[in-house]
Amino acid sequence: MTSKIPIILDGDPGHDDAIAWMLAKASDKLEILACTSVSGNQSIEKTSINARRVMTLLGIDAPFAMGREEPLHGEPIHAGNIHGETGLDGPALPQPAIETEPLSAVELMAKTISDSIESVTIVATGPLTNVGALLILHPELKPKIAQISIMGGGLAFGNWTPAAEFNILVDPEAADIVFKSGVPLTMAGLDVTLKALVFPEDFERIRALGNPIAVVVAEWLDFFYNFHRSIGYAGAPVHDAVAVAALIKPEILTVKDYYVQVEISGDFCRGATVADHYGFSHQPPNTHALLDIDREAFIDLLAEAAAWYGKELE
């Protein structure tokens, strides 16, 4: 048996977080050591219960801890317009059978990394509040973090504001800590995630798999796409799943290394991720930025993962 990459899933489920976690659980390349919630797509209460429901649905048997309501600095921002009132509207989900650990998300991350023999990869698909706090509270653990695979940012543009992508905008100070940390970073920003669109015919392919998880995934996609169609998208941008795909199948992604900084101030640019295209800063690259994806191969990956649950349940 080849050794699996030990990972911590840190997210704000959220439809695309849930699909990312679905992909992670189904992969024989990843071993989920812990899950943590962060305030983002919805309030911390809502993303936490969603996280526990999703873990229960998918059969992720790992400790779970809850993040904090506020970003490291500033007021919370939520995306109820996209993910609905619960933060994961759409299909009915099981009552959570996963307990919440009596410690914070940051401390669970720290404990998990300390206890692991191997270096741990963090998959951060929400605002970087927990990860940023971990890096300033436990700098001694940096050498044991293999990498942080982030869904966030955009080298050229944003979505929530013209300059800023949602996850970075919600907690730019935390993101700034992460990008300055020296820990290897893989960034699935809008540059790549807007090319990872899941089209309605792909929903049907997944739905037709017929197992209960595949059906739920298809219904998440239905809900998620409904909003995005209304603002002109041709498919559902399952942003967060790209951060997991980058670990499972890096060969389907185009990557380029950049020195990336986070703007924490400004009238229009707070939360912007700024890449140094021409080397003006004379800094070595700190980010493996994902720029393109083989969309068909990505859809195959999602469908194969959804199909895995059918076999698992037999």
Next chain:
Amino acid sequence: MSPIPVILDCDPGVDDAIAFLLAKQLPQLNVLAITSVAGNVGLEHTNYNALGLLEFLDWDVPVYRGAAGPVFRKRVEAAEVHGSNGMAGFDLPHARSEVEGVSAWDAIHQFAVQQQGALEIIAIGPLTNLALAFLKYPDLPQLIKRIVIMGGSTDAGNATPAAEFNIYADPEAADIVFCSGVPVHMCGLDMTMKALMTPAELDQVAALGSKQAVFFRDVVQDIVGFMRRLGIIGINMHDPAAVLYAADDSIFKAYPAGIRVETKGNITQGKTVTDLFSDAKWQKNGFVAMDIDREAFVKWVFELMSKY
């Protein structure tokens, strides 16, 4: 169709010089005046170079002296690109003077009134003069039909990772212009980085044989060397591309957009922020040129330079 009455607001500047060479030969443009501004180098050089270029081209256009620095902040310049005199060390012939007693911003207003709403501005330096004109003359937005600028970028900058030089040099002025109510056509790095002329194409221009054609190639050689060190073979014709866009935009692709300038960020001051790609949308205040047919551009440059 009668030519478009324009004012060329500029900071010569090597690529401004190329813009002059082309503008004189464009039948679509009627250049009523040149206004100088500090930018690539200080105003003492840019104003002097503007006068010298007109003398060199035997082109009779009045020059109005503009702002010696940005509206609110300290001046930055790009002498490492354009040479300490802004003209790569070339000293142009000097027999002319600017118009005495009329500033660039007053001239812009006077011509705008005279043209009764038909005037267009081609601004290929920092936007200080235009901003001062808008600040001084509240009726000006109704009198200017369109502003074509060389400046900005939707993603990467060339003065900093986030900001293009002309906007970075006076971000507040640029934002005043974008918010003026006059449609601004932004010929930024997205398009101008594709307006590349190769060393071989520069040689072909020079082979036309006129003194202007030889100057075209020779004045840009230092920049060709500068670009080679950045890994780019040839020269990006930033300002000339904006002038050609103003004459005829049919070889360009531009999209309506909401555009603002970041004036306060820690690392993004001078960044032009556009809503082209985001879910969040702003009120449209201009157009962003994103692409150019490079082959057609080079052919057009060649045709214009053949007229000398």
